[in-house]
Amino acid sequence: MSQKHDPHTLSVSSPERIEVLDVIRGFAVLGILMMNIQAIAVPPFGYANPLAYGGSTGLSYIVWFFSRLFFDTKFLSIFSLLFGVSLVLMTDRIEQRGFSSLSLYGRRLFFLFLFGLAHAYFLWFGDVLRYYAFCGFLVFFLRYKSPVLIIKLAVGLFTLYVVYLLIAGWDSYQLSGSALKNAIEGWNPSPEVAQIWLDAFRGGFGDQLPLQFEMANDLIFDWFIGDGAVLYISAMMLTGMALFKGGFFHGEWTERNYRRMLFASLFIGLPLVLLEIACATYFQWDYKMYRLLSRPLNALGSPFISLMYLSSWMLILKQQWLLWISHRLAAVGQMALTNYLMQSMICALFFYGYGLGWYGDFERTQQLLFVLAVWVTQLLYSSLWMHYSHYGPFEYIWRALTYLKFPRFQKS
Numbered sequence: 001m002s003q004k005h006d007p008h009t010l011s012v013s014s015p016e017r018i019e020v021l022d023v024i025r026g027f028a029v030l031g032i033l034m035m036n037i038q039a040i041a042v043p044p045f046g047y048a049n050p051l052a053y054g055g056s057t058g059l060s061y062i063v064w065f066f067s068r069l070f071f072d073t074k075f076l077s078i079f080s081l082l083f084g085v086s087l088v089l090m091t092d093r094i095e096q097r098g099f100s101s102l103s104l105y106g107r108r109l110f111f112l113f114l115f116g117l118a119h120a121y122f123l124w125f126g127d128v129l130r131y132y133a134f135c136g137f138l139v140f141f142l143r144y145k146s147p148v149l150i151i152k153l154a155v156g157l158f159t160l161y162v163v164y165l166l167i168a169g170w171d172s173y174q175l176s177g178s179a180l181k182n183a184i185e186g187w188n189p190s191p192e193v194a195q196i197w198l199d200a201f202r203g204g205f206g207d208q209l210p211l212q213f214e215m216a217n218d219l220i221f222d223w224f225i226g227d228g229a230v231l232y233i234s235a236m237m238l239t240g241m242a243l244f245k246g247g248f249f250h251g252e253w254t255e256r257n258y259r260r261m262l263f264a265s266l267f268i269g270l271p272l273v274l275l276e277i278a279c280a281t282y283f284q285w286d287y288k289m290y291r292l293l294s295r296p297l298n299a300l301g302s303p304f305i306s307l308m309y310l311s312s313w314m315l316i317l318k319q320q321w322l323l324w325i326s327h328r329l330a331a332v333g334q335m336a337l338t339n340y341l342m343q344s345m346i347c348a349l350f351f352y353g354y355g356l357g358w359y360g361d362f363e364r365t366q367q368l369l370f371v372l373a374v375w376v377t378q379l380l381y382s383s384l385w386m387h388y389s390h391y392g393p394f395e396y397i398w399r400a401l402t403y404l405k406f407p408r409f410q411k412s
Contacts, residue, residue: 018089018249020317023326024310025082025333026382030375031075033343034067037367039126040347042360043197044215045189049285052188054364056285063364069273070305073298076128077306080233083132084240085249088143105140108402109133115337115398124344125215129337131223135233142238147245154238158303161231165296168226172291180287187287201352201359208352236303248310251318258318262311269304272297331382335392339378346374387411 038047038054046053050064090108091101116129142150175183185193200211223229247253276297283289316322332339349355350370351362362370385392388411391399400406 019330020249020251020314021082021085021089022330022333023317024078024313025336026329026331026339027309027313027333028075028078028082029332029336029339029343030329030378031071032079032340033371033374034071034368035075036124036126036343037347037371038067038364040124040344041351041358041362041367041370043189043194044126045187045194048290049187051285053194060364063368065277068277068298069270073302074305074309076233077236077303078309079128080132080135080236081240081243081306081310083136084139084237085244087136087140087237088241088244091140091143102140104402106137108398109136109140111398111401112136115341115394119341119344120216120219121213122209123212123341123348125212125219127216129340131230131233135230135237138230138234139237139241143241147242150238150245151242154235154242157231157235157238161228161235162296162299164228164231165299166292168228169292169296173288175288184287187290188285198360202357203353205352205354232299236306239303243310248314251314253314255315255318258311258315262308262315265304265306265308265311269301269308272301273305276301325379328379328383331386332378334386335382335395337398338392338394339382341394342378343374346377 035047038044043053046055046064050056050061054060054064056064087105091105094101094104110133113130113133116127116131116133119129120127142153145153172183197211200207243249276294279297280290280294283293317326351357351359353359382392389396389409390407390411391409396407396409
């Protein structure tokens with residue numbers, strides 16, 4: 001937190017740092033672990049299909065239902081929105097100081113992409129940093145456009161993404177024969193395939209690398225071609241840019257307008273995601289019906305749930321509520337890159353074979369408790385770290401690589 005501000009308040013906007021962005025970013029980086037744990041601590045088959053791994057009854061189903069409704073894609077969306085905000089904010093400040101934003105911000109994205117590659121291939125294949133870097137470069141050249149034009153482009157990309165999912169879902173629905181068999185084997189793998197994952201990730205570092213590399217490569221194809229997720233991320237980045245330019249994150253909207261967005265987002269998003277879960281459950285996570293109905297419905301509903309979260313936080317912070325947790329979330333957000341990577345490192349330490357080797361042992365309820373423990377840990381150490389330092393460890397390295405000089409690290 002900036003030392004300029006009263007520790008018992010939290011400013012919506014300041015000349016040097018918009019603190020609400022740190023709070024929301026901290027909220028997002030903690031929330032994203034709720035989904036990531038389901039592909040780090042256990043084989044990833046149960047992430048969308050609880051029949052494939054982890055169980056679909058009792059408490060296991062309740063945890064899956066809760067995470068699917070309130071977390072899946074929602075925190076990815078918030079991160080993407082905030083990435084668009086930071087793009088506008090940072091490039092404006094760079095240009096105000098007389099530097100080339102393309103050169104500096106391009107270098108920033110390049111090193112973020114390298115962080116993402118290292119993370120994906122050597123720690124956890126589900127990394128999103130490389131996609132943020134790629135999409136950030138795509139939307140970079142739209143930062144000067146008006147909020148109205150930017151939001152129109154965002155809606156256009158989002159519509160294209162949903163249409164893409166519908167077409168892909170229809171193609172999947174028409175599969176038959178060996179093609180359908182192969183698709184179902186990937187959707188609901190056999191116990192023998194699950195055992196391959198268990199053996200690999202309970203083994204040493206070298207035992208894991210082949211699967212890490214295979215999955216990291218497969219996800220590149222999925223995000224760019226199979227799922228078209230780069231369209232979604234780009235649309236969310238543009239939405240963040242438009243909201244920032246429109247004064248949303250500066251607290252310039254009236255409380256009435258924030259409430260309107262909150263309730264409108266809730267009443268649109270929640271039924272769509274509930275319908276998605278109901279369809280998946282009713283059809284018992286049938287591959288064809290999931291691709292045809294559930295994925296598009298989740299894609300339609302998730303951005304609205306994300307906007308509900310954002311509007312809620314803006315109202316909370318304008319009223320100066322929950323200051324104790326807000327200040328600690330802000331510290332988590334100021335070192336979001338470090339905390340995101342640390343989550344994977346902590347999970348590797350507990351679940352991978354070169355750590356405690358608990359891979360595949362935790363049921364969903366135990367995963368939930370583990371996530372809560374990591375949240376508490378990151379809230380505590382982030383506050384302590386940021387009390388003495390200007391940057392988190394990886395933020396410091398990232399900034400030094402971007403500006404080609406070492407910034408001041410320790411606070412006086």
